[in-house]
Amino acid sequence: xxxxxxxxxxxxxxxxxxxxxxxxxxxxxxxxxxxxxxxxxxxxxxxxxxxxxxxxxxxxxxxxxxxxxxxxxxxxxxxxxxxxxxxxxxxxxxxxxxxxxxxxxxxxxxxxxxxxxxxxxxxxxxxxxxxxxxxxxxxxxxxxxxxxxxxxxxxxxxxxxxxxxxxxxxxxxxxxxxxxxxxxxxxxxxxxxxxxxxxxxxxxxxxxxxxxxxxxxxxxxxxxxxxxxxxxxxxxxxxxxxxxxxxxxxxxxxxxxxxxxxxxxxxxxxxxxxxxxxxxxxxxxxxxxxxxxxxxxxxxxxxxxxxxxxxxxxxxxxxxxxxxxxxxxxxxxxxxxxxxxxxxxxxxxxxxxxxxxxxxxxxxxxxxxxxxxxxxxxxxxxxxxxxxxxxxxxxxxxxxxxxxxxxxxxxxxxxxxxxxxxxxxxxxxxxxxxxxxxxxxxxxxxxxxxxxxxxxxxxxxxxxxxxxxxxxxxxxxxxxxxxxxxxxxxxxxxxxxxxxxxxxxxxxxxxxxxxxxxxxxxxxxxxxxxxxxxxxxxxxxxxxxxxxxxxxxxxxxxxxxxxxxxxxxxxxxxxxxxxxxxxxxxxxxxxxxxxxxxxxxxxxxxxxxxxxxxxxxxxxxxxxxxxxxxxxxxxxxxxxxxxxxxxxxxxxxxx
Numbered sequence: 276x277x278x279x280x281x282x283x284x285x286x287x288x289x290x291x292x293x294x295x296x297x298x299x300x301x302x303x304x305x306x307x308x309x310x311x312x313x314x315x316x317x318x319x320x321x322x323x324x325x326x327x328x329x330x331x332x333x334x335x336x337x338x339x340x341x342x343x344x345x346x347x348x349x350x351x352x353x354x355x356x357x358x359x360x361x362x363x364x365x366x367x368x369x370x371x372x373x374x375x376x377x378x379x380x381x382x383x384x385x386x387x388x389x390x391x392x393x394x395x396x397x398x399x400x401x402x403x404x405x406x407x408x409x410x411x412x413x414x415x416x417x418x419x420x421x422x423x424x425x426x427x428x429x430x431x432x433x434x435x436x437x438x439x440x441x442x443x444x445x446x447x448x449x450x451x452x453x454x455x456x457x458x459x460x461x462x463x464x465x466x467x468x469x470x471x472x473x474x475x476x477x478x479x480x481x482x483x484x485x486x487x488x489x490x491x492x493x494x495x496x497x498x499x500x501x502x503x504x505x506x507x508x509x510x511x512x513x514x515x516x517x518x519x520x521x522x523x524x525x526x527x528x529x530x531x532x533x534x535x536x537x538x539x540x541x542x543x544x545x546x547x548x549x550x551x552x553x554x555x556x557x558x559x560x561x562x563x564x565x566x567x568x569x570x571x572x573x574x575x576x577x578x579x580x581x582x583x584x585x586x587x588x589x590x591x592x593x594x595x596x597x598x599x600x601x602x603x604x605x606x607x608x609x610x611x612x613x614x615x616x617x618x619x620x621x622x623x624x625x626x627x628x629x630x631x632x633x634x635x636x637x638x639x640x641x642x643x644x645x646x647x648x649x650x651x652x653x654x655x656x657x658x659x660x661x662x663x664x665x666x667x668x669x670x671x672x673x674x675x676x677x678x679x680x681x682x683x684x685x686x687x688x689x690x691x692x693x694x695x696x697x698x699x700x701x702x703x704x705x706x707x708x709x710x711x712x713x714x715x716x717x718x719x720x721x722x723x724x725x726x727x728x729x730x731x732x733x734x735x736x737x738x739x740x741x742x743x744x745x746x747x748x749x750x751x752x753x754x755x756x757x758x759x760x761x762x763x764x765x766x767x768x769x770x771x772x773x774x775x776x777x778x779x780x781x782x783x784x785x786x787x788x789x790x791x792x793x794x795x796x797x798x799x800x801x802x803x804x805x806x807x808x809x810x811x812x813x814x815x816x817x818x819x820x821x822x823x824x825x826x827x828x829x830x831x832x833x834x835x836x837x838x839x840x841x842x843x844x845x846x847x848x849x850x851x852x853x854x855x856x857x858x859x860x861x862x863x864x865x866x867x868x869x870x871x872x873x874x875x876x877x878x879x880x881x882x883x884x885x886x887x888x889x890x891x892x893x894x895x896x897x898x899x900x901x902x903x904x905x906x907x908x909x910x911x912x913x914x915x916x917x918x919x920x921x922x923x924x925x926x927x928x929x930x
Contacts, residue, residue, distance in 0.1 A: 286532070287445075288337050292382045295326045299375050300607050302326065307368050307610075316356075316363050323371075324353045330378065336460050336472070341394050342381045348401045349374050370400060372607075424477050426458065426498035427484040432471040437492055444472050447493060451476050454487050533633055536594050540780045543587050544873035547781060548892050550583055551870070584871075591632070591778055598676045598685070599627035600636050605647050605674055612651040619658050619668055620651055625675035631683050632778040635755060639685070639775070642751050645744040646687040646771050647674065654691030654769050664766065666690070681777050681799040688770040694763040699723050721761040725749040755779065756797060756888050756903060758853075776800075784872045784901070786893070787848070787863040789833045790841030794863070795872050795891055795901045796850060802858075803851045804866060809843050821849065821860070830860035831907065836886065852904040861907055874901060 302323045309315040331346035349371060355361040380392050431447045451457055455478030462472050475498065478484055485495045557576060561569060602624050613620040631639075655661075655670035662668050673688045696715050703710050703723045711719060723729060727746040752759045757775035776782060776799055784795040785804075805823065812830075813820050820827040830849055834841045841864065849860040872891040888903035 285337060288333055289382065289386050291333055292330065295330050296375065296379050296382070297603055299323060299326045299330075301603060303368060303372050303375060304606050304610065306363065307365070309363075320353055320356050320363070324350060324357060327353060332457070332460060336462055338461065339381070339385055341391050342378060342385070345374060345378050345381065345394050345397065348398050349378075352401055373397065374401060425480045425482075427455070427476045427478060428496045428498055429474045429476055429484070429488065430471055430494045431474070431492065432465075432469065442492060447472070447491065448474070450488070450491060454478055454482065454484070531593075533594075533637075536590070536633075539590055540594070543583075543590055544781060546583055547587070547871060547873050550580065551893055553579075587781055591780075594632050594634070594778065595630035596633050596636055597627060598629045598631050598636065598683070599624075601640055601643050602627050602674055602676070604640075604644070608644065608647060609651060609672065612648060616651065617657060618651065618655050618670065620655055621669055621671045622647075623671060623673045623675075625673065626677050629676040629678050629683060630777075631676075631678075631775070632780075634779065635683075635775055635777075638751060638755060639773075642748040642773070643674070643685065643687065645748055647672065649744065650687060650689040650691065650769070654689040654693075656692050678777065681783065683775050683777055685773040685775070686770060687773075688768060690768040693765040693767055693769050694720060694724070694761070695765070696720055696763075699729075703729060717761050717763070720763070721749075721759070724761070753903070753906060756800070758800070779874055781871060781873055784870055784891075785850070786867050786870055786899070787833075787850070788865050788867055789837075789863050790839050792837075792839055793867070793893075793897070793899050794833070795870070795893075795899050796861075796904065797901070798869065800852055800904050801850050802853070805849050805851065805860075807847055807849050807862070809845050809847070823851075823858075823860075828858060828860045830862050832862045833902075833907075834862075834864075836907070850904070852907075859904075859907070861902075861904065872899075872901070 302319050306316065306319045306323070309319060327346045327350045331343050331350055334340075334342035334346060352361070352367070352371065356363055356367070361367070374397055377392060377394065377397050381394070384391050429447075429451055431444060433443060437443070448457065448460070451474055455476040457474055458477050459475040460472065462470055465471055476484065484497075488495055554576065557572065564572065605624070606622050609620050609622045612618075650672045655672070656664070656666075658668035661670065671690050673686070675686045675688075677684050699720060700710050700715055700723070703726065706726070706729055708723060708726050708729065710723065715723075725745045725748065729745075749759060752773055752775070755775055756779065757773060759774075760772045761769070762772070763769040776797065783798045785798055785801060787794050787796060807821050807830075811821050818829050819832070820829050822828075828849070828851065832843070833839070834843075843862075844864055847862055847864055848866050849862050851858060851860050853859055870893060872893070874889045875891060876889050886903055886907045887900050888906070889901040890898050891901055893899055
């Protein structure tokens with residue numbers, strides 16, 4: 276039977292591994308870019324040493340021996356570089372990068388309970404490489420210094436009572452690190468199946484650890500015998516200078532499982548619905564309450580509204596994390612693919628501090644990763660081809676993010692050769708896809724690229740060529756109520772723009788009516804609302820169009836799309852989504868207001884409908900469907916031919 280405490284401890288281990296591996300990946304790329312700058316090299320190597328030393332220690336605590344051994348071997352190689360016994364060279368950096376990737380595979384395999392990768396070959400490569408060396412020999416000075424230290428064994432057995440008081444293994448570890456250097460740490464299973472943690476701590480000989488830790492729930496014993504306070508501690512003393520083991524800095528960061536935040540958000544959503552029901556009830560009884568008393572009721576209701584909004588915004592700030600969580604993985608990916616393809620690529624990252632809901636971060640990792648891989652594989656040309664076109668031999672990929680209002684925008688742009696529309700159309704026809712005649716605009720080109728099975732490569736490689744990646748990008752973005760657009764110019768490059776709501780849990784929405792049915796439309800995707808007279812509608816090639824900004828706007832009637840029997844009123848509202856040639860209008864009878872809604876997903880495939888992203892309760896007990904404007908626009912394009920509008924053609928239609 277699994278131990279809940281140990282399972283929770285493993286969660287902390289995986290989170291810490293992610294932090295240290297991310298720092299290691301960034302440090303190795305920075306070390307590669309440092310060139311011959313020895314001062315920068317020393318600083319970066321010290322940072323890397325800290326990361327791998329920490330990885331070794333926490334891997335030992337969870338008894339993940341392959342990760343512990345590999346991290347220790349990398350640590351030895353970095354120690355040699357730090358001591359000047361080995362030079363920092365491109366081959367050495369490549370070896371460390373390979374070792375880091377293998378270490379990440381080991382941790383991921385342990386998390387998924389899969390077979391662990393074999394490390395012997397990598398251990399041999401590091402151990403026999405020109406940049407690997409054993410621990411530095413202790414000098415007489417270091418031996419003399421180490422005589423001033425003693426080792427102590429400290430054992431901590433966690434209990435529910437201690438945890439309730441905030442005393443856990445992390446707190447004990449911080450306390451021990453404040454008075455000495457933790458040399459070894461490992462969990463042990465006691466005969467009664469409970470768990471305890473054993474720490475071996477090196478402290479100055481004058482320190483009486485039993486007295487210092489008398490107020491802590493740990494048992495302390497002095498380690499006797501050879502090596503307890505002499506040469507064996509020389510390396511540990513050296514590490515403490517770099518790692519900062521002389522004192523623990525209090526941290527203001529608390530790790531919280533995302534599912535707990537989801538549960539809190541659901542409760543806040545229930546409060547939003549209850550508030551709506553309360554306001555609905557108050558509206559019905561207003562005429563029965565004296566004016567003076569009603570003012571007090573209104574003030575209390577307004578106070579509750581402000582407090583609930585503050586609670587919601589505070590919880591959202593907790594869920595928000597920098598989009599840099601996605602971006603910081605990409606330099607490693609670009610470097611790896613550039614080496615494999617022989618291309619020269621520079622990756623520019625912009626807007627890494629832009630914050631987005633953690634839920635979206637987890638689900639956007641693969642789409643962004645695929646678009647970046649595509650930029651290297653399909654977009655950027657080989658150096659010789661770029662020079663022949665008058666370009667710099669080194670291509671540039673720009674990955675940027677920005678937020679405005681309740682929406683975040685992610686852009687992936689490259690200065691490569693652009694998308695060959697003619698080739699895409701030809702391959703689409705060979706694949707049996709419906710391709711419109713005449714010029715292909717950007718939305719149609721993107722739709723073809725996202726068709727499952729379509730690829731512009733003859734042979735699949737590690738990065739692309741299977742015809743599934745773009746389909747995953749499109750499906751993922753649309754499921755998250757977002758949009759993806761394409762802007763490509765032959766010879767100049769390609770730009771993908773992804774727009775997403777900052778969060779999916781609670782949103783501002785417009786409430787529209789069609790006949791007797793009500794629908795909610797997320798406000799952040801509505802570009803504008805126009806009022807149209809029925810007499811102004813024109814029919815053209817199975818499209819209904821209206822005049823809009825010196826051109827024509829194709830509209831779709833929500834009543835017709837969903838089979839609602841409702842006559843078209845003399846005047847109605849059109850919600851405009853998108854811009855330019857991709858703009859689409861959705862016609863509704865009227866807009867009845869703006870509300871804060873709680874988004875409930877429709878996960879059951881038996882009740883999911885194209886164009887509907889979820890449902891909500893406005894407080895009157897009725898379920899209101901939430902429209903997905905992007906899916907509605909796609910349905911409109913699929914059910915009617917795409918028309919290319921210009922001012923002249925609209926003038927002929929009006930005439």
